[in-house]
Amino acid sequence: MSQRDTLFCGIDIGKARHVACVIDADGGRLMRSQSFTNDAAGFALLRQRLEDIRRGKPLLIAMEATGHYWYALHEYLTLQGHQVIVLNPLQTSHQARKQIRKTKTDKKDAYHIATLVKNGDFLRTVIPGDVATTCRQLTRLWFALRCQRTRLGQLIGSTLEWLWPEFEGHFADPLCATAQAVLRLAPSPQALCAVDLPTLTTLIETTSRRKLGEDLARRLLESARTSVGMRRGNQGATEAITTLLLQLDANKPVRQRLGDKIEALSANIPACLLTLPGVSPISAVSLFAETDPISTFTNPDQLVAFAGLDPAVFQSGEYDAPHRHVSKRGSPHLRRTLWLMAMGAILHPGPLRDYYQRRRKGGLHHTSAVTATALKLCRITWRIMTDQRDYTPEPPARQVSVAAVKTNASPKKRKASR
Numbered sequence: 240m241s242q243r244d245t246l247f248c249g250i251d252i253g254k255a256r257h258v259a260c261v262i263d264a265d266g267g268r269l270m271r272s273q274s275f276t277n278d279a280a281g282f283a284l285l286r287q288r289l290e291d292i293r294r295g296k297p298l299l300i301a302m303e304a305t306g307h308y309w310y311a312l313h314e315y316l317t318l319q320g321h322q323v324i325v326l327n328p329l330q331t332s333h334q335a336r337k338q339i340r341k342t343k344t345d346k347k348d349a350y351h352i353a354t355l356v357k358n359g360d361f362l363r364t365v366i367p368g369d370v371a372t373t374c375r376q377l378t379r380l381w382f383a384l385r386c387q388r389t390r391l392g393q394l395i396g397s398t399l400e401w402l403w404p405e406f407e408g409h410f411a412d413p414l415c416a417t418a419q420a421v422l423r424l425a426p427s428p429q430a431l432c433a434v435d436l437p438t439l440t441t442l443i444e445t446t447s448r449r450k451l452g453e454d455l456a457r458r459l460l461e462s463a464r465t466s467v468g469m470r471r472g473n474q475g476a477t478e479a480i481t482t483l484l485l486q487l488d489a490n491k492p493v494r495q496r497l498g499d500k501i502e503a504l505s506a507n508i509p510a511c512l513l514t515l516p517g518v519s520p521i522s523a524v525s526l527f528a529e530t531d532p533i534s535t536f537t538n539p540d541q542l543v544a545f546a547g548l549d550p551a552v553f554q555s556g557e558y559d560a561p562h563r564h565v566s567k568r569g570s571p572h573l574r575r576t577l578w579l580m581a582m583g584a585i586l587h588p589g590p591l592r593d594y595y596q597r598r599r600k601g602g603l604h605h606t607s608a609v610t611a612t613a614l615k616l617c618r619i620t621w622r623i624m625t626d627q628r629d630y631t632p633e634p635p636a637r638q639v640s641v642a643a644v645k646t647n648a649s650p651k652k653r654k655a656s657r
Contacts, residue, residue: 243264244264244296244297245264245296245297245298245299246261246262246263246269246292246293246296246297246298246299247261247262247263247264247298247299247301247353247354247356247357248260248261248270248289248298248299248300248301248353249261249262249301249302249348249349249350249351249352249353249354249355249356250300250301250302250303250312250349250352251272251302251303251346251348251349251352252302252303252304252305252306252308252309252312253277253305253308254277254308255276255277256274256275256276256277256281257274257275257277257281257285257302257312258272258273258274258275258346258348258349259272259273259275259285259288259289259349260272260273260346260349260350260352260353261289261292261298261353262350262353262354262357264357266354266357268350269292270288270292271346272346272347272349272350273288277308277311277312282312282315286319289321297322298321298322299322299324299356300316300321300322300323300324301323301324301325301326301352301353301355301356301361302323302324302325302326302352303325303326303327303348303352304325304326304327304364309325313325313366324356324361324363325363325364325366326352326355326356326361326362326363326364327362327364363535365529365530365531365532365535365545367528367531367532368531368532370504370507370508370531371527371528371531371532372528373504374501374504374508374524374525374527374528375528375529375572377497377500377501377504377524378501378521378524378525378528378572378576379525379528379572380497381494381497381498381501381521382525382572382575384490384493384494384497385494387490388487388490388491388494391483391486391487391490392413392414392487394479394483395413395414395422395480395483395484395487396413398476398479398480398483399413399480401468401469401476402427402428402468402469402473402476402477402480403427403428403462403463403466403468404466404467404468405462405465405466405467405468406418406422406428406459406462409455409458409459409462414487416446416447417443417446417447417451417455419484419487420442420443420445420446421439421442421443421459422480422484423481423484424439424442425463426476426477426480426481426484427468427473427476427477427480428462428463428464428466428468429463429470429473430477431459431460431463432460432463432464434460436453436456436457436460439456439459439460440452440453440456443455443456498521501520501521501524502520502521502524504524505520505523505524508523508524508527509527509624509627510629511623511624511627511628511629511630512526512527512620512623512624514623514629514630515580515616515619515620515623515630516580516583516584516587516589516590516591516616516630517579517580517581517582517583517584517585517586517587517591517616518580518583519583522576522579522580522583525572525576526573526576526577526580526620528572529570529572529573529576530542530573530620530621530624533621533624533625534625536621538621539617539618539621539622542617542618542620542621543614543617543618544566544568544569545569545570545573546569546570546573546574546577546617547565547566547567547568547569547570547571547573547574548565548566548569548574548577548610548613548614548617549565549566549569550564550565550566565610565614574613577613577614577616577617577620578609578610578613580613580616581595581609581610581612581613581616582609584612584616585609585612589632590632591612591615591616594611594612594615595608595609595611595612598611598612
């Protein structure tokens with residue numbers, strides 16, 4: 240059948256209910272926007288309505304990648320043999336802005352999605368495979384737990400700032416093992432005043448592996464006696480710190496267990512990812528989870544844009560913005576993974592560290608230079624995953640040319656080089 244016979248179905252995704260609309264090649268509505276529930280009965284209703292409308296004609300279905308709510312419906316329709324396209328919500332939002340009247344309803348959105356696919360003005364979003372989906376779920380959870388630990392530390396710090404503001408000044412890291420041990424023993428300056436010097440010294444020496452000792456214990460006791468922290472609400476603040484420390488302790492083994500599971504998954508991903516600079520088993524698994532299948536991206540610029548690392552251009556008339564920031568219109572998970580890998584890569588000698596240092600000498604701030612390094616790392620990732628080869632500091636073609644030069648050198652030159 241010709242393209243004129245193709246029908247287009249747009250589905251607006253919601254948490255409890257979805258809305259579907261079907262149009263023909265001329266934009267005429269064959270099925271007015273209809274709501275159906277996000278369960279087996281709703282899916283069966285949609286399937287029956289589509290079969291009644293299409294009558295053997297080809298049907299192209301499109302839906303928004305709204306959170307995680309589209310996964311079940313996408314899998315259901317795919318298993319039924321339908322061709323399903325998943326769109327970035329930004330694309331449908333752009334389509335809606337083409338209308339003169341400002342309207343925003345689920346029914347309108349379903350029609351806009353169908354129109355977008357009919358016009359062919361869209362880009363498919365990344366749909367991971369089975370292994371990549373597992374990796375995506377676990378790595379995103381791991382980073383969420385990591386952010387939770389950071390938030391717990393911030394809550395402890397904010398409580399100490401008015402209960403015992405001098406405490407953090409005695410430690411390079413206010414949440415190091417020694418600091419946590421002291422707070423568990425005495426979560427307030429009044430409680431620490433009741434602890435004798437030998438007991439506190441022994442605790443500090445044990446937790447710091449004898450790197451710290453009596454000197455720190457004396458300073459802490461003096462700080463507790465002269466603290467200007469508030470005494471009003473002391474009991475509540477003390478209980479808050481104790482509770483937050485318990486939550487912090489509970490978070491650690493959970494993250495460790497999840498990290499072990501993710502590292503085990505690294506055996507199921509392309510080995511070339513583990514050769515990238517600044518990589519760890521967890522970041523490699525996360526990188527695979529957010530980019531699989533790599534064939535979705537036909538060139539490195541598409542992967543850079545998907546990560547939101549492409550520069551946002553602002554130009555009007557003769558004005559051209561001198562400072563350009565990254566667009567951040569992409570996957571925040573992939574962007575975070577690449578940025579953390581870039582941070583690790585610049586700590587060790589290599590081409591990426593040299594690149595970072597050149598950008599710093601060129602006047603870039605540290606954060607901007609790391610972001611530029613992450614962008615370069617993104618392009619490298621696309622290349623080695625597309626070629627399915629290990630990362631090497633020099634491109635293979637250049638290595639071959641250098642080897643050829645050495646092979647073709649005259650005996651006199653080779654002798655001189657020795």
